[in-house]
Amino acid sequence: MNSLKVVSKSTEVYNAPNVNSEAVQINMEARPISPERAIDQKLVEKAQKGDKQAFGILVEKYQLKLNRLISRMVRDQSEIEDIVQDSFIKAYRAINNFRGDSAFYTWLYRIGINTAKNHLVSLGRRPKAMDAVDIEEIENFQDAQDLRSVETPETTMMNNQITATVNNAAEGLPDELKQAFKLREMDGHSYEEIAEMMGCPIGTVRSRIFRARDAIAEKLKPLIEETNKRW
Amino acid sequence: MTVKIIISFLLLSALNPVLALDNPWDIINKAAEASKKLSYKGIFHSQHSDDIKSIEITHAFHGSDEYGSDEYTRINMLDGDFGEAFADAKNVVVYHSNKNDVIMQKRKNQHLFPAIFPINPEILKDNYELSFGNKERVAGRNSQIVVLRPLDKYRNFYHFWLDEETSIPLKMIVSDEDNNIFEQSSFANITFEQSSNLSWFKPSINNKKQDIIEKKSDELSVSNRFWKLKNTLPGFKEVDQITQRIPGLNVLSHQLVYSDGLAYVSLFIRPVAKDKKPKVGEVRIGSTNISARYYNGYQIMSVGSVPFSTVKHFSESVQF
Amino acid sequence: MNEKISSLFDNEIQGNEIDSLLSKKDRGSDIREAMQSYQMISDAIQGKRLPKNNLTDKIMAAIDKEPTQLSGFVATKESLGQNTSPSEYWPMAASFAALFVIGLTVFNGDSIKAGNNLVLVKSDIPEDIIIAHHASTSTNMKYFIKTKD
Numbered sequence: 001m002n003s004l005k006v007v008s009k010s011t012e013v014y015n016a017p018n019v020n021s022e023a024v025q026i027n028m029e030a031r032p033i034s035p036e037r038a039i040d041q042k043l044v045e046k047a048q049k050g051d052k053q054a055f056g057i058l059v060e061k062y063q064l065k066l067n068r069l070i071s072r073m074v075r076d077q078s079e080i081e082d083i084v085q086d087s088f089i090k091a092y093r094a095i096n097n098f099r100g101d102s103a104f105y106t107w108l109y110r111i112g113i114n115t116a117k118n119h120l121v122s123l124g125r126r127p128k129a130m131d132a133v134d135i136e137e138i139e140n141f142q143d144a145q146d147l148r149s150v151e152t153p154e155t156t157m158m159n160n161q162i163t164a165t166v167n168n169a170a171e172g173l174p175d176e177l178k179q180a181f182k183l184r185e186m187d188g189h190s191y192e193e194i195a196e197m198m199g200c201p202i203g204t205v206r207s208r209i210f211r212a213r214d215a216i217a218e219k220l221k222p223l224i225e226e227t228n229k230r231w
Numbered sequence: 232m233t234v235k236i237i238i239s240f241l242l243l244s245a246l247n248p249v250l251a252l253d254n255p256w257d258i259i260n261k262a263a264e265a266s267k268k269l270s271y272k273g274i275f276h277s278q279h280s281d282d283i284k285s286i287e288i289t290h291a292f293h294g295s296d297e298y299g300s301d302e303y304t305r306i307n308m309l310d311g312d313f314g315e316a317f318a319d320a321k322n323v324v325v326y327h328s329n330k331n332d333v334i335m336q337k338r339k340n341q342h343l344f345p346a347i348f349p350i351n352p353e354i355l356k357d358n359y360e361l362s363f364g365n366k367e368r369v370a371g372r373n374s375q376i377v378v379l380r381p382l383d384k385y386r387n388f389y390h391f392w393l394d395e396e397t398s399i400p401l402k403m404i405v406s407d408e409d410n411n412i413f414e415q416s417s418f419a420n421i422t423f424e425q426s427s428n429l430s431w432f433k434p435s436i437n438n439k440k441q442d443i444i445e446k447k448s449d450e451l452s453v454s455n456r457f458w459k460l461k462n463t464l465p466g467f468k469e470v471d472q473i474t475q476r477i478p479g480l481n482v483l484s485h486q487l488v489y490s491d492g493l494a495y496v497s498l499f500i501r502p503v504a505k506d507k508k509p510k511v512g513e514v515r516i517g518s519t520n521i522s523a524r525y526y527n528g529y530q531i532m533s534v535g536s537v538p539f540s541t542v543k544h545f546s547e548s549v550q551f
Numbered sequence: 552m553n554e555k556i557s558s559l560f561d562n563e564i565q566g567n568e569i570d571s572l573l574s575k576k577d578r579g580s581d582i583r584e585a586m587q588s589y590q591m592i593s594d595a596i597q598g599k600r601l602p603k604n605n606l607t608d609k610i611m612a613a614i615d616k617e618p619t620q621l622s623g624f625v626a627t628k629e630s631l632g633q634n635t636s637p638s639e640y641w642p643m644a645a646s647f648a649a650l651f652v653i654g655l656t657v658f659n660g661d662s663i664k665a666g667n668n669l670v671l672v673k674s675d676i677p678e679d680i681i682i683a684h685h686a687s688t689s690t691n692m693k694y695f696i697k698t699k700d
Contacts, residue, residue: 036562053579166595210557279691325696495688514671534684
């Protein structure tokens with residue numbers, strides 16, 4: 001009689017496929033936020049605690065950018081200015097709801113675009129070209145020259161004078177100040193990078209850039225007073 | 232992508248109705264209206280000084296016309312001694328137990344939570360600054376924190392948690408600038424129901440077991456106002472004058488009530504009996520500050536849940 | 552101070568420097584004016600067309616009329632009392648020990664010293680005055696219904 005060979009049952013317990021924990025692990029490492037975003041977040045937090053001056057700095061930082069953004073949707077300058085103002089007021093009223101999940105100016109720009117859309121709709125106009133703008137593009141939004149704005153001969157002359165004064169004043173700066181200033185303004189280097197290039201401490205870079213601006217501003221004073229009357 | 236933009240903005244507006252307000256003070260106007268013009272029932276806890284009581288409120292609004300408002304309120308104490316208040320558009324009556332009996336007395340008007348806003352909340356703008364805070368849940372409902380910060384040192388801070396849906400105050404804290412609480416009230420539950428049934432609008436007293444004693448008001452009308460206030464505080468207006476005969480004495484006691492719409496101060500002017508020593512100074516009883524002054528034979532006392540500087544100002548302002 | 556503003560303009564300022572920059576009241580317009588000047592210089596150096604109008608002052612004038620935004624009822628450290636409770640729920644039969652307080656002190660004293668004035672005590676104040684005041688003004692039911700015996 002043949003005995004059946006008992007095939008021993010595998011004693012191995014069937015295991016689920018070995019999940020590669022590394023593969024499924026979500027990378028929870030936080031992306032470091034930019035210094036600009038950190039500064040904006042700090043200003044927002046101060047505004048949330050009742051500091052209107054802090055909000056004023058955010059207005060100063062972004063009113064021009066927002067103006068240029070809205071001008072891509074709306075032609076009339078006075079309407080643009082009204083929309084920009086309304087957008088900032090709405091942002092201020094909602095400031096306690098800003099949690100920092102996005103950059104402040106991304107949040108602000110969303111408010112701006114929707115304020116502009118509502119404005120156009122209320123006037124019976126269809127929001128145009130801007131519909132197609134991807135909101136994420138605003139992260140890399142470059143200042144657009146407003147080719148549609150019409151300048152008067154007086155403003156053109158004033159602007160040319162200001163530009164000439166600034167350039168002349170910059171050229172007349174002591175070398176260290178000029179170098180630090182231009183590395184910052186024209187090449188967009190950070191203070192840390194400039195410090196490395198110039199072989200000096202960051203504090204010295206900061207001081208040089210400030211002194212350069214101060215010297216130029218002094219030369220601009222008479223012209224700025226003239227311009228502020230217009231502004 | 233356009234849809235995303237629109238949805239995110241709608242969400243932003245929906246989550247924050249404040250964004251949609253053209254006039255931020257509208258939220259106070261809505262809160263004042265809600266406590267009068269909604270029908271609701273709920274239980275709230277009310278704390279004054281160190282004493283907390285649970286209170287049930289039933290409020291019905293059946294509309295208004297040129298003759299007035301069809302509004303009914305019943306408020307009853309759930310803890311401690313029996314106490315109930317009833318108010319319709321014209322009358323306010325209170326019942327509370329006095330050992331074996333129940334005392335009934337009329338009142339002129341009531342500013343009981345949640346109906347604590349003045350009829351015209353616009354008057355608050357001159358003396359308070361409006362601020363918006365976070366959103367929080369109260370009594371299972373979403374609410375928006377709104378703070379009225381005083382513009383001077385003569386008033387307290389009023390913090391409201393306004394129901395997001397109806398704007399009715401769900402919670403209130405009155406505090407000073409150091410966050411010390413004077414009083415607070417907070418709903419534990421509230422429901423909104425419209426019903427024409429007013430069977431609840433009657434005192435829950437067992438007439439067979441208890442006698443109801445009506446305490447009539449001894450109020451007299453007086454035309455001779457011999458006093459004046461040399462300096463009134465901004466925003467405070469005289470809202471009532473009550474003159475009564477002091478029990479057992481043949482002299483009149485005058486009570487002047489001043490209010491800025493939220494804060495109330497009573498100023499008492501009464502002669503001092505010859506054999507009595509007048510009181511001069513200040514004291515706090517619970518959450519109530521009192522300033523006392525003796526002037527030309529009269530005891531002047533000002534009373535209120537307001538900063539000391541306020542009651543002091545009132546007591547020192549009386550001249551005649 | 553302007554050096555800090557210059558750093559702020561370049562997004563190179565430290566957090567605590569922002570605090571010190573904004574610590575003095577009414578510096579807001581000075582800060583904005585300096586930033587506007589730096590922006591003008593920056594635009595000119597980079598060959599950009601200079602903007603027509605700066606709206607900041609107009610916007611801030613409108614913001615100044617707005618209610619100040621606050622993030623809720625904030626307890627100060629000094630006001631934290633011993634009876635604070637992290638719980639936000641008030642039970643039906645609330646007792647003082649279970650009171651929801653977000654770190655706030657409750658008045659319960661009966662007499663205090665007030666400045667240079669004489670100290671009065673509770674018994675110095677006629678009870679009918681307190682009752683009469685509450686009967687006319689109180690937002691609290693317990694005090695509103697009280698009548699003199």
